Amino acid sequence: MADSPLAGRQISFIGCGAMARALAGGLVESGVPTSQIRASDPFAAARQQFQDSVGAETHETNADVVRDADVVILAVKPGMVVQVLQGLDPALCEKPLWISNAAGVPLDRLESALPGGARIVRTMPNTPALVGAGATAYFPGPNVGETDLELVEACLEAAGWCWRAPNEGLLDAVTGLSGSGPAYVFLILEALADAGVRQGLPRDAAQALATRTVLGAAQLALETGTHPGTLKDQVTSPGGTTIAGLEQLEAHGVRAAFYDAVGAATDRSRALRDE
Numbered sequence: 001m002a003d004s005p006l007a008g009r010q011i012s013f014i015g016c017g018a019m020a021r022a023l024a025g026g027l028v029e030s031g032v033p034t035s036q037i038r039a040s041d042p043f044a045a046a047r048q049q050f051q052d053s054v055g056a057e058t059h060e061t062n063a064d065v066v067r068d069a070d071v072v073i074l075a076v077k078p079g080m081v082v083q084v085l086q087g088l089d090p091a092l093c094e095k096p097l098w099i100s101n102a103a104g105v106p107l108d109r110l111e112s113a114l115p116g117g118a119r120i121v122r123t124m125p126n127t128p129a130l131v132g133a134g135a136t137a138y139f140p141g142p143n144v145g146e147t148d149l150e151l152v153e154a155c156l157e158a159a160g161w162c163w164r165a166p167n168e169g170l171l172d173a174v175t176g177l178s179g180s181g182p183a184y185v186f187l188i189l190e191a192l193a194d195a196g197v198r199q200g201l202p203r204d205a206a207q208a209l210a211t212r213t214v215l216g217a218a219q220l221a222l223e224t225g226t227h228p229g230t231l232k233d234q235v236t237s238p239g240g241t242t243i244a245g246l247e248q249l250e251a252h253g254v255r256a257a258f259y260d261a262v263g264a265a266t267d268r269s270r271a272l273r274d275e
Helices: 018-029 044-054 062-066 078-086 107-112 127-131 146-159 170-179 181-198 203-224 228-235 240-249 254-274
Strands: 013-014 037-040 057-059 071-074 097-100 118-122 136-140 160-164
Touching: 013 018, 013 062, 018 044, 018 127, 018 146, 037 044, 037 062, 037 118, 044 057, 057 062, 071 078, 071 146, 078 107, 097 146, 107 118, 118 146, 118 170, 127 136, 136 146, 146 160, 146 181, 170 181, 170 240, 170 254, 181 203, 181 254, 203 228
Parallel strands: 013 037, 013 071, 037 057, 071 097, 097 118, 136 160
Antiparallel strands: 118 136
């Protein structure tokens, strides 16, 4: 921990919800002492959940965790972000690096609610962060320096993997792909398991086979770095079972459906940004 960008840094969360607990828990597992973590939330039950799962102190008032913080992670609902920031004393907001997890809230809106020169990073996480397997994209504001970026990546990697987007506009596409993507995969898991049951498999076996197949396939792609099309071809023997199944997926437009799903979710993200 001594060589980590997080060594000695006070990390505060505004909001004690599931994503805050996941990220804070990941930080603790990576070696950040609980004494360096604080969180605030107006709801006592949420504060208690955070304390129970993370072991760090919590406060009812946001100012109590922003004061003396090196990093503040905004983990509140998108509609509350600006209101929360505007409710803080501007003098308290000048020191910290701000990391926003709020979907659809652009940097310019965050900047308008913080003092001039504030260092702000916008992120788009996803729910697998809850088990340390998140995929988070981020984009820094103009005042964020290289040391800040090291802090950002150290924080985000505590809950999985992160990627710096080359421009903020791409965060809408990230929302459509990885932000919404877990729901697409859960739908696939449900459909595969139901299909297995239809063919006579017990429900628990069908669910386990479907889940482990998706997990294993993803792990194979990640660890080998092989293009998914190549991996697909390796499973597909001439005249075999797999090509028969793939033929039906193509006939029913599964590939096109994913194009449309990611496109629709991306469009909706852009609409939310403009509302």
